[in-house]
Amino acid sequence: MNSTAGPRASLKLMIVDDSNIIRRRIERSQQIERLEVVGAASNGRAAVEMFRRTQPDVVTMDLTMPEMDGIQCVEELIAINSNVLILVVSALADKATAVEAIEKGANGFLCKPFTDRQLNDALEELLSEA
Amino acid sequence: MFKEAEIRTFIDGTTNYFETSAQQSATVGSPYLVTDGKPGAYEYTGVIGITGARKGIVYFTAPRGMLTVLLMRMQETDTSDENIKDLVGEVANTISGNARRDFGKNFVISVPVVIAHDLEKITTPHARSFVIPINWRTHSAKLVVCLE
Numbered sequence: 287m288n289s290t291a292g293p294r295a296s297l298k299l300m301i302v303d304d305s306n307i308i309r310r311r312i313e314r315s316q317q318i319e320r321l322e323v324v325g326a327a328s329n330g331r332a333a334v335e336m337f338r339r340t341q342p343d344v345v346t347m348d349l350t351m352p353e354m355d356g357i358q359c360v361e362e363l364i365a366i367n368s369n370v371l372i373l374v375v376s377a378l379a380d381k382a383t384a385v386e387a388i389e390k391g392a393n394g395f396l397c398k399p400f401t402d403r404q405l406n407d408a409l410e411e412l413l414s415e416a
Numbered sequence: 417m418f419k420e421a422e423i424r425t426f427i428d429g430t431t432n433y434f435e436t437s438a439q440q441s442a443t444v445g446s447p448y449l450v451t452d453g454k455p456g457a458y459e460y461t462g463v464i465g466i467t468g469a470r471k472g473i474v475y476f477t478a479p480r481g482m483l484t485v486l487l488m489r490m491q492e493t494d495t496s497d498e499n500i501k502d503l504v505g506e507v508a509n510t511i512s513g514n515a516r517r518d519f520g521k522n523f524v525i526s527v528p529v530v531i532a533h534d535l536e537k538i539t540t541p542h543a544r545s546f547v548i549p550i551n552w553r554t555h556s557a558k559l560v561v562c563l564e
Binding site for chain 2: 304305306307308310311314315350351352376378380382383392397399400401411414
């Protein structure tokens with residue numbers, strides 16, 4: 287992790303999704319006290335640029351996006367910081383896609399549509415790895 | 417050729433979307449086949465192009481009133497035209513993406529294309545489409561599946 291402090295230290299969250307509604311929903315619904323949203327990007331290319339600038343510890347990542355898709359973006363973020371925790375949040379519900387995302391370096395997979403509770407449970411599980 | 421039995425995947429995806437996102441069930445009417453290439457549309461339509469093992473389109477089409485209430489059920493206070501378009505595309509994207517649970521990774525979906533107000537722009541690549549009527553609260557919408 288970028289953060290070297292204890293498990294209660296604040297962690298920076300970046301949200302990547304081409305839907306403004308989903309970006310806002312994740313920001314509004316996540317109730318993890320130690321997560322602070324530092325940015326939101328609408329495609330993979332913008333996410334890579336924002337990632338370099340804001341250095342988040344945690345990323346939620348859509349897969350189907352214009353310009354650069356989420357799988358490629360996961361690879362690029364991992365190449366920049368292999369310690370980042372990535373939760374893929376995607377409608378693509380086949381197992382092969384989830385496996386591919388994990389193999390590229392993602393740490394978790396949440397299928398859309400999701401409830402607030404499912405989002406927070408997935409984030410809690412992700413952070414338990416931190 | 418798209419098989420009638422495969423429509424179940426899209427019915428399940430539609431009901432799951434409303435149950436999960438709006439926390440309120442939608443009812444789905446009997447799907448029907450349209451063979452004249454004109455399955456119809458409401459005010460806002462999110463279109464997903466399908467390539468790979470299957471080819472065609474899937475679209476979700478709904479009136480503004482339904483989409484506004486759906487946004488509000490999702491705790492979204494911004495019901496601007498921009499967010500309404502975003503939502504109709506996201507519904508189409510989610511139901512189509514979920515279909516990969518049954519159709520597999522080679523059911524390749526595009527990013528959504530949203531068409532608002534201009535119903536003449538909505539065309540299907542084949543004459544034959546399945547239409548799934550959706551009723552939610554007092555509103556009606558459709559999911560149209562046009563796959564070869």
